[in-house]
Amino acid sequence: MFSGTLPFQNSQSPYIALAPMEGLMDGHFRELLTAVGGIDHCVTEFIRITKQVYPQRVFKRFSPELAYRGEQCGKTRAGTPVHVQLLGSDPQLMAENAAKVAAMGAPAIDLNFGCPAKTVNKSQGGAVLLQWPQLIHDITAAVRQAVPSHIPVSAKMRLGFKDKSLALENADALASAGIQWLTVHARTKTEGYKPPAYWEWISRIKDRLTIPVLANGEIWTADNAQQCMQQSGSDILMIGRGLVATPDLGLRIKAQHAGSDYQPQGWQQHLQLFRQLADDIQHLNDKQLTDRLKQWLHYFTMQSLEISAVFQQVKRERDKEQFFAKLDQAIIEVGKSPLRREDFKQYQHSGF
Structure with a gap:
């Protein structure tokens, strides 16, 4: 009992x-x-x-x-x-x-x-x-x-x-x-x-x-x-x-x-979490680490135009250093030019 x-x-x-x-x-x-x-x-x-x-x-x-x-x-x-x-x-x-x-x-x-x-x-x-x-x-x-x-x-x-x-x-x-x-x-x-x-x-x-x-x-x-x-x-x-x-x-x-007010997290906050996970799993080899991070980025594409665009730039990269270099550059580019809703079609649910 x-x-x-x-x-x-x-x-x-x-x-x-x-x-x-x-x-x-x-x-x-x-x-x-x-x-x-x-x-x-x-x-x-x-x-x-x-x-x-x-x-x-x-x-x-x-x-x-x-x-x-x-x-x-x-x-x-x-x-x-x-x-x-x-x-x-x-x-x-x-x-x-x-x-x-x-x-x-x-x-x-x-x-x-x-x-x-x-x-x-x-x-x-x-x-x-x-x-x-x-x-x-x-x-x-x-x-x-x-x-x-x-x-x-x-x-x-x-x-x-x-x-x-x-x-x-x-x-x-x-x-x-x-x-x-x-x-x-x-x-x-x-x-x-x-x-x-x-x-x-x-x-x-x-x-x-x-x-x-x-x-x-x-x-x-x-x-x-x-x-x-x-x-x-x-x-x-x-x-x-x-x-x-x-x-x-x-x-x-x-x-x-x-029925209470709540300000949802934005894509920048999600990428901060993403970076934290990357730091936590540095012990993995390049392919394991990049596969794991791309897996999470792919989930993020379901609710974020910006991360969808970022994902497109890194989804085929397996080298850790190149992955983060492309990631940082993509984040800068997305931050400069906010995406429009009609842009979403080319990014949504893209595979890797």
Whole structure:
């Protein structure tokens, strides 16, 4: 029986969680985004559990926040809790790893039943498990039993693997296993990340369960968030790509919901964050660093004419020194000649 406190208790509406994004949402990124504000908790990239109970160094690699001492353990420097996410199909191994990371100070354990990646699904992890409600129940029940009663255990699921026929059954299976809340990405594995997200299905699941349900999927703006809350019936949101594209999206959502004034960050402030990330990941080799930075710039192009133009100048550059030289020159040029809305077509959603 759970004896702890839910993070949503005594929190202002809406509550916003930062979603895990494999290969992007690491400790450096969490530090930047939680420092901006508007994020109530984070979830790590998934840790794939296959054949062993990992040593502490593995968990600290995915969640460096576990290395902090005292009350700061398991939190970013901004004080935002970081929940540790596990992915796997062996109930006993999942339980043993969950117990170990909980003992290290993880504020909560989250179980991944939503990852759509082919390599993960082929090894019986993530969304593929939604074909077998009893198995996800058994995995979850084993973890809940192994983790101390004061530490929450949650799960994240999609609406299904190939279709939505088992969505309600899977939600029941997870809830009956003893989780404290369920996050629902409102698409199936087959639907991937293509719009729309089917928020009305979250409402169906929420009406069926007695535990909190977090709504996830296709929240890019404050207006999207309001629409999601209306259709899903949940004011507890999880946002991934939207917060990457607009780092202060959480603050924008909360301000709009409260009817208060808020001055959104501009493209210059976003580039300051970008520069900070570049400084934080200088240990990477040239290709790793430039690929990572271009990935974030590409997300920024979705909401900024200026950064779209900057991105065009650096998107093919892999040498670190040349990348920053072109970046600085592009920023100067964009600053001299403000772009017009009709210029947006040539920059929007350009690939790399």
